[in-house]
Amino acid sequence: MGRSVTVLVFALASLALASAQCPRIINRAGWGARSASTGTLPNRPAPWVVIHHTAGAHCTTDAACAQQMRNIQAMHIDTNRWADIGYNWCVGENGAAYEGRGWGRQGAHAPSFNDRSVGICVLGTFTNGIPNVAARNAVQQLISCGVAAGHISNSYWLIGHRQANPTACPGDAFFNHIRTWPRFNPNP
Ligand SMILES: [Zn+2]
Known part of the structure; x- marks a missing residue:
């Protein structure tokens, strides 16, 4: 192969690898997020991943999970007076990953770790039971996706x-x- 062809094939293979590791992603427009402006994460790629639950309702459909996201964002902005939803990402038991503040942004989810972490919550209450397999897989895929894309350090701690x-x-x-x-x- 010529050099340019080799480079192209390699680039496409890398792209396929990176996208293959990502879960189904619902961006902010996809869940009807209010617009917000938040600062960039000071420590990039993020050396820490912090896992949360919402301690709220579970959701297994796209409609219900999008509604949960809007409810949480409204609470964080209107009640807590934060700039935006606190989490970087949320995952539903519908297996989708919802963009909160997103990659490369400082969240408001775990004081003392906010400037060095990606905060990922699972929608629901997991005191007595764990998230379903769809949600667990989506969290793992989201982390792999973030590492592959350079948003999370490949030597991160969880x-x-x-x-x-x-x-x-x-x-x-x-x-x-x-x-x-x-x-x-x-x-x-
Ligand atoms: Zn938490």
């Missing part, structure tokens, strides 16, 4: 919100589960 702040988040059952995930850090 923690549950309760390791950063006094909170029950992401719920006892889900927290015990994520302790088995790759890159979990027991002593952040």
Whole structure:
């Protein structure tokens, strides 16, 4: 192959690899987000991933998950007086990943980790049960996708919100589960 063809094939293979690792993504327009302006993440690529639950309702359909996203954004903006929804991403039990503040933006989800992490929440309450397989796979794929695209460090560490702040988040059952995930850090 000529050099340009080789480069093209390599570029396409890399693109396919990167996109193959991503979950189904619903961007802000897709869930009807209000417009907001937030600052960039000071530490990029993010060296930490913080896992949350919303401690709210579960959703298994696109319509219900989009409604959850709008409700959470409204609470974070109108009640908490934050600039935007606090999380970088949320995942539903419909298997989709919802863009919150998104990649490369500082979230408002785990004080002392906000400037160095990507905050990913799962929509629902996981005190007594873990997210379904669709949601678990989507979180793992989102992390792989973020690493492949250079938004998350390839030597990142993963923690549950309760390791950063006094909170029950992401719920006892889900927290015990994520302790088995790759890159979990027991002593952040
Ligand atoms: Zn949390």
